[in-house]
Amino acid sequence: MLFHPGSGKAAGLARSLFERLYGPSTDLAPRIPVRFGSFTADELPEAPRLDSARSLIVVLIDGRMARDDDGGRGAGAWADLVVELLEQYPSGTSAECSVLPVAVDAGAFQLSGRLDGVSFVLLDDSKPQHLEQHVALGCLRLLADQPASADAHDVDRLPPTDVEVFISHAKLDKVGSRSGPVNGLLIAGRELPLKAWYDSSDIPPGARFAAEIDAAIRRCKVVIVVLTDAYSSREWCRRELLAAKARGRPIVVVDAITTRVVRMFPYVGNAPTVRWRAALATTEPSAAVRAEWEDEDAREVVVEALFEALRYRHEVARLTAVDSGGDAVVLGTHPESVTVAALPADAVRVLYPDPPLGRDELEYVQQARPSVELTTRLQRLALIKAPAEPSSIALSISGAHDIGRYGGSDLHLAAVAHDLALYLLFRGHKLVYGGSLEHGAPGDGTAPGDTVNYTKSLRELVLSYSPLARELGLPMSPIRNWIAWPVATQLTDDERDQSAGFTRLVVDDESMEPADLNVSPAEYERAAAGKFARVTALDRYLHARGLTRMRTRSTAEAAARVALGGKLLGYYGLMPGVVEEILLTVRAGKPVFLLGAFGGATRAVVDVLDGAAREEFTTAWCAANVAGWQDLRAEFDRRDPSAPSPEAMAAELAAFGTSGLAGAFHNGLTEDENRELVTTTDPWRAVELILRGLSAVE
Structure with a gap:
């Protein structure tokens, strides 16, 4: 997704597409890796870095991009970049990489006269699904060895695909009706290059009804179930749905029940469901309002079906690729009893999408074929390689103000952090973190780009997945959240109790204060006025010394550390917290795993280890860019002159880097694997590499 960093509308479109393609971490989404465009330090665009995967490059062009201020x-x-990409990958030609130029507004046509003959996807605010349809169809075509766009001269026209949609509905809901979901889907489907299989009119004369329906189910890429009051009572509707479940087809349900259903067909569930608003209206809306609702809902259902077809096809391809033995039946949907019962007679293993089924559901599903093993990628990674006594893993995570330069966002960072923490917890590890309990509150140290409260999100992750972990026989350990002195001495009972069960506060106040502070009691009393005072240089000195001791103690507890992102601005010590945590772990000779693709302090450390100069590791830069840093340095010079300068820290890291990343990190990965880890933006690949390294060093 390429867009100008100063364009709010284009950035919003990119974020929306990220959530459609990769999805919130708790959703069953396509999980297709999405990158944003990277930039130079002065916000000039860089060419996208492509890998061996098939790629769709979406260029969101608007007036902000064309501005010459x-x-x-x-x-x-x-x-130059857009022209170069279109020359390298002309529309309608490449099945490996395709470019989709999008005119976000009229200003897009002012970017360059060299683009006068180029066809654009035209963004229409009245039809917000148009861009989503293009992206979904483009991805589906790439997975089918076709270029994303079919016609270079009319890119705005949606390209044809092999996606056939089976509409399962009660004939009563179509015959003689000019409205309703069946009619609405029929109209919406005609605007798209899709084949919709509706009913007996699609069956050739003389053909066997049941055989043709089964063949259509096998052939289709997604099934849309129009669930009305009549649906569950119709024999052929039930047959169609059972056939779809038996074949493991992706399904989208349209909930259009208006009053009541005497007996809901039990196999309707376990699928994405969209509400049909007109069916839920408590009062009769006007004809115009009803028509508007039905048009919008029909388009949304079709988009949901396209993305479900994409999720299914991508999931099958991905799971097939990781099935090293090649002996598993790969499903793109979660298994049900009817699905398992219909497996081939010689099936011994089934690989299906994460998250895994809970133990109670799994027991009933497996009764259909007790001898068949049902497993997911998470279970295979987290369980098969689990050590006898899992250790504590320290996490160094916070937002990065420069993440946009590297093709990421807070969405990317949060997705990787979620998946990484989840896999480590399912593997039985304890996670060690040093996060603020009041992220975002005045004076808490929140910096630009530090938008996600990871203390809260990690706690909520344990809360959400603990029931599933118990069902799988994997008790999930609470997050061990360290709180440094002097904040730890001022916690209220409510603050100590707020995370009970899901976060264990490790309060670093055993000795009340670090040794050798060189601060008199009178000075300390004045400096400590206020709950979290960080106003004066002395306040910051006290907090910095407390944080260093807390990080030293938590590093001693942890067996390894994983770092990503990290503040380079707005920190309160002499060095960014993530830098200090990495340096302490490297000094201790413990395994370190760095994900540098998301910028921030982690990327800066990787660069310095490689011998590159980073201005953030100079006294001059810190004094000019980190508020209050120069006064804090003077306070350290008076009370703790042994504290290293930024240049000394850089020299120490560079010395560790002379033996390469593998030599510096001691993490069980090869040099090439470490290089891949510090550059990958794919959460799945990052988790695989980290678990591989942990298995090697345990």
Whole structure:
């Protein structure tokens, strides 16, 4: 997703597409890795870094991109990049990489005269699904060895695909009706290059009804179930749905029940469900309002069906690729009893999408074929390689103000952090973190880009997945959240109790204060006025010394550390917290895993280990860019002159890096694997590499 960093609308579109394609971490979404465009330090665009995967490059062009308020330098760089990409990957030609130029607004056509003959996808605010349809169809075509766009001269026209949609509905809901979900889907489907299989009119004369329906179910890429008051009572509707479940087809349910259903067909569930608003209206809306609702809902259902077809096809491809033995039946949906019963007679293993079924559901599903093993990628990674006594893993995670430069966002960072923490917890590890309990409150140290409260999100992760972990026989350990002195001495009972059961506060106040502070009691009393005072240089000195002791003690507890992101601005010590945590772990000779693709302090450490100069590791830069840093340095010079300078820290890291990343990190990975880890933006691949390294060193 390429867009100008100053364009709010284009950035919003990119974030929306990220959630559609990768999805919130708790959803059964396509989980297709999405990157945003990267930039130079002065916000000039860089060419996208492509890997061996098939790629769709979506260029969101608008008036902000075409603006020449910097003398045309930025607009010229964008024009050069777009022209270069279109010349390298002309529309309608490449099945490995396709470019989709999108005109977000009328200003897009002012970017460059060299684009005058280029066809764009035209964004229409009245039809917000149009771009989503293009992206879904483009991805589906790439997975089918076709270029994302079919016609270079009319890119805005949706390209044809092999996606056939089976509409399962009660004939009563279509015959003689000019409205309703069946009619609405029929109209919406005609606007898309899809084949919709509806009813007996699609069956050739003389053909066997049941055989044709079964063949259509096998052939289709997604089934839409129009669930009305009449649906469950119709024999052929039930047959169609059972056939879809037996074949493991992806299903989207349209909930259009208006009053009541005497007996709901039990196999309707276990699928994405969209409500049909007109069916739920408590009062009769006007004809115009009803028509508007039905048009919008029909389009949304079709988009949901496209993304479900994409999720299914991508999931099958991904699971097939990781099935090293090649002996598993790969499903793109969660198994049900009817699915398992219909497996081939020689099936011994089934690999299906995460998250895994709970133990109670799994027991009933497996009764259909007790000899068949049902497993997911998470279970295979987290359980098969689990050590006898899992250890504590320290996490160094916070937002990064420069993450946009590296093709990421807070969404990317949160997704990786979620998946990484989940896999480590399912593997039985205890997670050690040092997060603030009041993230975002005044004076808590929140910096630009540090938008996600990881203390809260990690706690909620344990809360959400603990029941499933228990069902799988994997008790999930609470997060061990360290709180440093002097904050730890001022916690209220409510703050100590707020995380009971899901977070264990490790309060670093055993000796009340670090040794050798060189601060008199009188000075300390004045400095400590207020609950979390960080106003004066002395306040910050006290907090910095407390944080260093807490990080030293938590590093001693942990067997390894994983770091990603991290503040380079707005920190309260002499060095960013993530930098200090990495340095302490490297000094201790413990395994370190760095994910540098998301910028921040972690990326800066990787660069310094590689011998590159980073201005953030200079006294001059810190004094100019970190508020209060120079006064804090003077306070350390008076009370603790042994504290290293930024240049000394850089020199120490560079010395560790002379033996390569593998030599510095002692993490069980090869040099090539470490290089991949510090550059990957794919959460799945990052987790695989980290678990591989942990298995090697345990």
